[in-house]
Amino acid sequence: MTAKVSQLNQAPAHNPPAAKKASRKFRWRDQYVAYFYLIPAALFFYTFLLFPLIQTINLSMWDWSGIQGAPATWVGLENYTSVLSDSNTIRALSHSMVFIFTFCIIPVILGITFAALFSRQKITGLIFFRTVVFIPQVIASVVIGVAWRWVYQDRGTLNVFLGFIGIPSERGWLGDFDWALIAVGIIGTWVMTGLCMVLFLSGVGRIDGDLYDAVKVDGGGAFREFFTVTLPGLRTELTVATTITIIAALRTFDLVFVTTKGGPGKQTIVPGTEIYRLGFRENEIGEAATMAVLLAVVVFALVRTVGWLLRDRDQVGS
Amino acid sequence: MNSTTESPVKVARSKKVMTPKEFVLKLFMYAFLSMAATVVLIPLVSLFSVSIQPPTSTSTSLSWPTDPAWGNYVEAWTKGDFPLPLLMINSLLVASVVVPVGVTVSVLAGYAFGTMKFPGDKVLFYLFMIGLVMPFEATIVPLYYQLRSMGLTNTLWGVILPEIGLFCAFGIFWMRQFFMASPPALVEAARIDGASSLRILTSVLLPTAWPPVLTLATLMFIWSWNEFLLSLVVLDRSTRTAPAGLGIFTGQWVSDIPVLSAAAIIVALPTVLLYIALNRKVISGVLQGAVKG
Numbered sequence: 001m002t003a004k005v006s007q008l009n010q011a012p013a014h015n016p017p018a019a020k021k022a023s024r025k026f027r028w029r030d031q032y033v034a035y036f037y038l039i040p041a042a043l044f045f046y047t048f049l050l051f052p053l054i055q056t057i058n059l060s061m062w063d064w065s066g067i068q069g070a071p072a073t074w075v076g077l078e079n080y081t082s083v084l085s086d087s088n089t090i091r092a093l094s095h096s097m098v099f100i101f102t103f104c105i106i107p108v109i110l111g112i113t114f115a116a117l118f119s120r121q122k123i124t125g126l127i128f129f130r131t132v133v134f135i136p137q138v139i140a141s142v143v144i145g146v147a148w149r150w151v152y153q154d155r156g157t158l159n160v161f162l163g164f165i166g167i168p169s170e171r172g173w174l175g176d177f178d179w180a181l182i183a184v185g186i187i188g189t190w191v192m193t194g195l196c197m198v199l200f201l202s203g204v205g206r207i208d209g210d211l212y213d214a215v216k217v218d219g220g221g222a223f224r225e226f227f228t229v230t231l232p233g234l235r236t237e238l239t240v241a242t243t244i245t246i247i248a249a250l251r252t253f254d255l256v257f258v259t260t261k262g263g264p265g266k267q268t269i270v271p272g273t274e275i276y277r278l279g280f281r282e283n284e285i286g287e288a289a290t291m292a293v294l295l296a297v298v299v300f301a302l303v304r305t306v307g308w309l310l311r312d313r314d315q316v317g318s
Numbered sequence: 319m320n321s322t323t324e325s326p327v328k329v330a331r332s333k334k335v336m337t338p339k340e341f342v343l344k345l346f347m348y349a350f351l352s353m354a355a356t357v358v359l360i361p362l363v364s365l366f367s368v369s370i371q372p373p374t375s376t377s378t379s380l381s382w383p384t385d386p387a388w389g390n391y392v393e394a395w396t397k398g399d400f401p402l403p404l405l406m407i408n409s410l411l412v413a414s415v416v417v418p419v420g421v422t423v424s425v426l427a428g429y430a431f432g433t434m435k436f437p438g439d440k441v442l443f444y445l446f447m448i449g450l451v452m453p454f455e456a457t458i459v460p461l462y463y464q465l466r467s468m469g470l471t472n473t474l475w476g477v478i479l480p481e482i483g484l485f486c487a488f489g490i491f492w493m494r495q496f497f498m499a500s501p502p503a504l505v506e507a508a509r510i511d512g513a514s515s516l517r518i519l520t521s522v523l524l525p526t527a528w529p530p531v532l533t534l535a536t537l538m539f540i541w542s543w544n545e546f547l548l549s550l551v552v553l554d555r556s557t558r559t560a561p562a563g564l565g566i567f568t569g570q571w572v573s574d575i576p577v578l579s580a581a582a583i584i585v586a587l588p589t590v591l592l593y594i595a596l597n598r599k600v601i602s603g604v605l606q607g608a609v610k611g
Contacts, residue, residue, distance in 0.1 A: 050445070142568070254565070280551055
């Protein structure tokens with residue numbers, strides 16, 4: 001049974017795309033029966049995701065305290081001008097950019113470098129390494145936050161390690177004005193690097209080995225090999241890894257909430273914590289919704305940009 | 319995946335020829351892998367070592383105590399400053415509804431998208447896929463007031479129902495992949511025999527669908543268990559799920575570091591154990607789900 005299923009799973013890869021398209025779908029006698037299968041999922045999805053998303057845009061145009069029965073005043077785009085001119089917003093968004101660096105760019109570079117360097121090597125114990133480096137993906141970020149709080153404390157593992165290599169330090173990293181943001185960002189690197197490594201490793205395994213031989217026959221070196229075979233072959237994985245990690249960087253809330261709560265001062269505030277503060281601590285519902293709209297716009301824009309930058313240009317050897 | 323990774327190893331071994339360059343490369347590779355694995359494990363092992371320090375200890379570094387205080391786990395479970403068993407039961411209750419209902423609605427919708435052609439199929443599918451990209455944080459404010467007006471705040475339903483809506487986007491995507499890959503001839507034959515679409519789903523396609531369904535159920539369990547923000551804002555003290563309860567507690571002044579660490583480990587245990595048991599399914603689910611998108 002298992003063998004059969006894995007065959008079924010692989011089936012489309014062997015079919016030419018045209019034949020797949022023609023035979024994949026069936027015309028039911030009554031094509032509208034499909035809608036009945038969609039209704040349950042659509043109900044949940046619309047009620048608890050799509051409708052609130054639309055409501056966010058609506059709420060961002062009102063001044064409302066959120067208190068039951070309290071009147072709401074239509075203010076149009078006023079929330080946008082006040083939120084965009086608030087230094088906290090700029091601060092939160094610029095912190096997000098730092099997080100894009102630590103959650104996305106560093107892990108992607110580490111992952112792709114590893115995959116490229118060792119693309120032709122057979123790894124003994126791959127399953128073990130893969131299992132270990134992937135663990136951060138399944139642990140609740142609250143627990144990750146607690147673990148790292150201890151690492152970063154004045155007498156924590158990091159300072160013990162630094163003392164060991166000859167840089168004695170008594171800094172409490174998460175409470176330090178200059179270091180807190182970087183410290184939280186590095187937790188993101190820790191969470192995401194394993195995912196990127198595993199992703200690129202599985203992608204590089206699917207690249208046709210003959211392509212590497214062809215480069216070698218042509219007299220190409222390691223760099224040619226990387227830019228003409230490895231990188232194009234990993235385009236899908238690169239898009240996926242970048243998209244996933246950028247979304248994670250921008251929407252971070254749990255980690256910051258548990259490690260620093262945005263502090264010290266406002267050194268680690270991010271859009272997620274701002275939405276929480278405005279919406280659930282200061283009862284500025286309109287401004288919280290405005291922040292949420294901004295966050296969603298930035299996420300969609302960046303995801304589209306990544307998709308566009310890494311699109312399949314369909315040119316051989318470019 | 320297995321066969322491709324294991325068989326070449328045997329080939330390499332049987333040849334037993336390795337140039338110095340290859341040897342250095344291999345050395346580098348294992349050094350890199352070991353370092354990555356060590357860096358991943360250090361914070362977790364530190365957390366564990368802190369959790370068995372004597373109860374009065376304020377040390378937070380990685381050091382093995384001479385006399386491991388396993389009693390911290392008992393204390394975290396029974397007398398901690400927050401009701402851990404209650405929180406764990408709440409989390410379990412949430413997951414025990416989210417997983418079966420989430421999987422079911424995903425299978426039904428994935429079946430429609432994967433095997434049927436109908437007006438608006440593309441538009442509807444892309445609409446669902448918004449759920450994969452959209453940051454959930456962007457909907458939490460109106461969602462809270464909506465749940466309040468529905469009378470669902472401070473009830474587990476206030477977390478269960480949105481989670482199903484949130485996770486079904488991936489579920490639909492995932493199951494559609496599977497149904498698209500099933501051989502059309504199988505379905506065609508059943509149709510000619512006069513089977514209804516529901517019958518084809520339940521007796522022709524679902525019997526072969528259990529591996530992807532199990533993967534989906536595992537992922538949904540992990541996501542549901544780890545969900546934080548929703549539980550934080552929608553639930554109160556007595557209905558909170560484990561991560562939110564722990565998160566609130568760690569925000570306050572921490573009086574007993576070892577016991578808190580023990581509690582954190584207990585909260586992480588269900589998903590980690592599930593992952594260790596089904597790691598190939600979890601990894602391939604995340605990878606395939608991501609790459610095919």
